[in-house]
Amino acid sequence: MNEEKNVLSILVDNQPGVLSRIVGLFSGRGYNIESLCVAETAEAGISRITMVTKANKPVVEQIKKQLHKLINVMKVNDLTDTKYVQRELALIKVNAKPEHRAEILRIVDIFRCSVVDVGPDHYTLEVTGTEDKLAALCGLLKPIGIKEVVRTGNIAMCREVQ
Amino acid sequence: MELTGAQILMKALKEEGVDTIFGYPGGAAIDIYDELSRTDIRHILVRHEQGAVHAADSYARAGGKVGVCLVTSGPGATNTVTGIASANMDSIPIVVITGQVPSHLIGNDAFQEVDIVGITRPCTKHNYLVKNIEDLARTVKEAFYIAQTGRPGPVLIDIPKNIQTAKTLYNRQKPVALKSYRPTYDPNMKQLSKVIGLVMASERPVVFAGGGVILSKGSAELTEFAQRAQIPVTCSLMGLGAFPGTDPLWLGMPGMHGTYRANMSIGESDLIIAAGVRFDDRVTGKIETFAPKAKIVHIDIDPSSIHKNVQVAVPVVGDCKKSLGLLNHLLDKKNLKDIPGKRAAWLDQIRQWKETTPLAYHQKDTIKPQHVVKTLYELTKGEAIITTEVGQNQMWAAQYYHFDRPNHFITSGGLGVMGFGLPAAIGAQVACPDKLVIDIAGDGSIQMNIQEMATAVQYNLPVKIVILNNGYLGMVRQWQELFYDKCYSCTDMSHAPDFVKLAEAFGAVGLRATHPDEVIPVLTEGLASPQTVIMEFIVEREEGVYPMVPAGASITEMLLV
Numbered sequence: 001m002n003e004e005k006n007v008l009s010i011l012v013d014n015q016p017g018v019l020s021r022i023v024g025l026f027s028g029r030g031y032n033i034e035s036l037c038v039a040e041t042a043e044a045g046i047s048r049i050t051m052v053t054k055a056n057k058p059v060v061e062q063i064k065k066q067l068h069k070l071i072n073v074m075k076v077n078d079l080t081d082t083k084y085v086q087r088e089l090a091l092i093k094v095n096a097k098p099e100h101r102a103e104i105l106r107i108v109d110i111f112r113c114s115v116v117d118v119g120p121d122h123y124t125l126e127v128t129g130t131e132d133k134l135a136a137l138c139g140l141l142k143p144i145g146i147k148e149v150v151r152t153g154n155i156a157m158c159r160e161v162q
Numbered sequence: 163m164e165l166t167g168a169q170i171l172m173k174a175l176k177e178e179g180v181d182t183i184f185g186y187p188g189g190a191a192i193d194i195y196d197e198l199s200r201t202d203i204r205h206i207l208v209r210h211e212q213g214a215v216h217a218a219d220s221y222a223r224a225g226g227k228v229g230v231c232l233v234t235s236g237p238g239a240t241n242t243v244t245g246i247a248s249a250n251m252d253s254i255p256i257v258v259i260t261g262q263v264p265s266h267l268i269g270n271d272a273f274q275e276v277d278i279v280g281i282t283r284p285c286t287k288h289n290y291l292v293k294n295i296e297d298l299a300r301t302v303k304e305a306f307y308i309a310q311t312g313r314p315g316p317v318l319i320d321i322p323k324n325i326q327t328a329k330t331l332y333n334r335q336k337p338v339a340l341k342s343y344r345p346t347y348d349p350n351m352k353q354l355s356k357v358i359g360l361v362m363a364s365e366r367p368v369v370f371a372g373g374g375v376i377l378s379k380g381s382a383e384l385t386e387f388a389q390r391a392q393i394p395v396t397c398s399l400m401g402l403g404a405f406p407g408t409d410p411l412w413l414g415m416p417g418m419h420g421t422y423r424a425n426m427s428i429g430e431s432d433l434i435i436a437a438g439v440r441f442d443d444r445v446t447g448k449i450e451t452f453a454p455k456a457k458i459v460h461i462d463i464d465p466s467s468i469h470k471n472v473q474v475a476v477p478v479v480g481d482c483k484k485s486l487g488l489l490n491h492l493l494d495k496k497n498l499k500d501i502p503g504k505r506a507a508w509l510d511q512i513r514q515w516k517e518t519t520p521l522a523y524h525q526k527d528t529i530k531p532q533h534v535v536k537t538l539y540e541l542t543k544g545e546a547i548i549t550t551e552v553g554q555n556q557m558w559a560a561q562y563y564h565f566d567r568p569n570h571f572i573t574s575g576g577l578g579v580m581g582f583g584l585p586a587a588i589g590a591q592v593a594c595p596d597k598l599v600i601d602i603a604g605d606g607s608i609q610m611n612i613q614e615m616a617t618a619v620q621y622n623l624p625v626k627i628v629i630l631n632n633g634y635l636g637m638v639r640q641w642q643e644l645f646y647d648k649c650y651s652c653t654d655m656s657h658a659p660d661f662v663k664l665a666e667a668f669g670a671v672g673l674r675a676t677h678p679d680e681v682i683p684v685l686t687e688g689l690a691s692p693q694t695v696i697m698e699f700i701v702e703r704e705e706g707v708y709p710m711v712p713a714g715a716s717i718t719e720m721l722l723v
């Protein structure tokens with residue numbers, strides 16, 4: 001069966017060890033985590049974990065049930081087949097020799113990134129967007145020379161039904 | 163009035179109705195032990211912490227209460243892990259309390275510090291490290307609630323030494339309501355009507371029940387359902403006793419060492435109504451060819467059990483007892499007059515399977531282990547609580563002792579822990595002082611927790627240990643015989659202690675039978691004794707457990723005697 005990327009949005013009661021319970025569940029049962037983002041929600045004591053996992057349909061069903069079985073997990077929302085907005089932030093340190101600076105700034109403009117740090121031979125760019133957008137940007141910067149990339153992993157939120 | 167952590171723990175345990183603890187003290191639990199001495203809670207001092215957990219597990223099963231263990235930090239805590247993992251696999255409600263080094267030393271590699279919460283995270287239902295004295299009472303309350311609700315399981319509470327001595331006001335705790343944990347007890351009625359529809363239409367139905375039926379106390383509902391709808395019943399190892407083993411509809415256990423008729427029935431069935439089972443690989447064999455002609459109904463309180471190993475036609479999430487009870491209500495509205503006629507051919511087929519290919523062995527010059535179990539069954543009229551070790555002994559116990567009631571067969575089903583049977587017998591005997599409790603053991607397994615003989619003798623627990631001594635790690639040897647060209651690598655156990663003298667050394671009674679004629683006299687004498695007794699039977703060394711489904715084969719492809 002086809003393995004597909006699935007975006008899970010998990011609400012947890014922010015007890016000590018809750019993250020290691022979730023990560024341990026994945027390693028112990030041989031599931032895979034592509035990316036993971038954790039932070040508090042607007043409600044104190046409750047955190048949201050956005051997780052991207054690659055698995056086939058039955059395995060994703062098991063993953064959701066197993067997550068739900070953890071005592072501190074309040075809600076598991078599978079956004080994969082719903083309408084949702086998704087963002088990721090990346091910091092990209094790129095070679096910036098004088099002859100490339102103008103081109104880099106043009107790309108910055110097109111992708112609506114910002115330059116957050118400048119050095120004698122580098123720019124550090126900050127960009128937010130979907131995975132596709134980040135991939136496209138990296139594709140363009142690659143020939144110029146990417147020194148380092150740091151990404152946050154995906155966060156996602158379902159759209160309000162109209 | 164302010165109370166210490168240890169005092170609060172005792173109060174909280176009393177509020178949960180705890181009257182018995184299995185445990186072993188040490189530095190990090192000494193304050194709790196000190197307080198324990200001033201309560202009326204009975205403490206059973208085991209000889210190894212693993213024994214404490216198995217005993218608590220079995221106490222829970224035999225007595226229907228949460229089993230409680232108390233141990234110290236470090237090695238005391240790590241010694242509980244096997245027992246916890248076994249209780250977790252078998253969904254048994256126990257609470258394990260571990261002492262921990264003082265909070266300010268946690269993370270410093272302090273003496274006897276171990277991250278037991280980290281170690282047991284994957285093998286508990288839930289666990290806690292109490293960091294604040296104010297949380298202690300609440301944590302105990304939650305632990306007992308989680309252990310025994312939904313799909314039950316072990317919960318561990320790690321209590322640092324400074325929390326045991328810290329003081330605070332104690333308030334009686336309100337009932338637990340966790341926003342992130344709400345097990346589903348009530349099944350969906352629409353799903354249940356579908357089940358009844360399938361039952362009425364089915365020509366060859368089979369009920370497959372497991373430990374979940376016993377845990378939900380749903381045996382009566384199960385039995386009523388099967389008898390009224392005239393459906394033959396098979397039970398997993400964990401489910402033995404959920405349906406009477408002497409009922410004409412009884413098929414025996416399915417799976418790797420299941421009866422011929424149970425496995426064939428599953429193979430030919432057009433409808434399997436599974437309740438409280440998890441379709442373990444030892445039951446299903448090759449999953450692709452399991453019950454190939456059947457629609458499967460699966461009732462379970464744990465949604466993650468459903469569709470995990472087999473795809474089912476009708477999932478029912480809910481409590482087994484409730485679900486089966488509601489199915490019986492739905493049957494009330496049906497005309498069941500035609501049912502016997504409709505089932506006749508199917509039940510007849512099953513009768514034929516039973517006649518042509520029953521469980522069998524041939525008792526000749528040496529004692530057959532099956533003969534010992536069969537004789538034990540007859541002499542005890544099937545009324546004993548049987549615990550088992552693991553291996554061939556366990557399978558013969560399951561095959562040749564027949565259980566008419568739940569909670570009378572206590573075995574480490576999911577994890578298969580050698581060394582389970584003796585401490586389990588102790589736990590069951592503590593829970594049921596007036597019952598005859600017998601551990602059916604192998605010569606290898608019994609040596610794994612033999613030290614608990616001292617516990618049994620100390621507390622005058624008249625448990626009976628029946629050792630089927632084949633001088634081998636017999637189950638492994640059987641695999642080597644069948645699948646490894648009889649290369650008996652490291653399975654010869656003929657270098658064993660003299661079990662009769664060993665029993666006597668512990669202050670128990672030791673008896674031995676070497677000849678078939680001695681089986682009845684030894685059992686009769688041993689069972690009649692008011693003391694702890696080891697009865698050793700020198701049995702046919704290379705006897706095998708049959709039928710056997712080779713690993714990875716379909717369950718209808720059985721090796722027969």
Ligand SMILES: Cc1ncc(C[n+]2csc(CCOP(=O)(O)OP(=O)(O)O)c2C)c(N)n1
Nearest residue numbers: 553554555580604605606607634635636637
């Ligand atoms: C703690 C543990 N270690 C190893 C095993 C693997 N194992 C399963 S059955 C068995 C042999 C048991 O021998 P014995 O107790 O003599 O029973 P028999 O099969 O001979 O009746 C072994 C080694 C196990 N189940 N548990």
Ligand SMILES: [Mg+2]
Nearest residue numbers: 604605634636
């Ligand atoms: Mg043996």
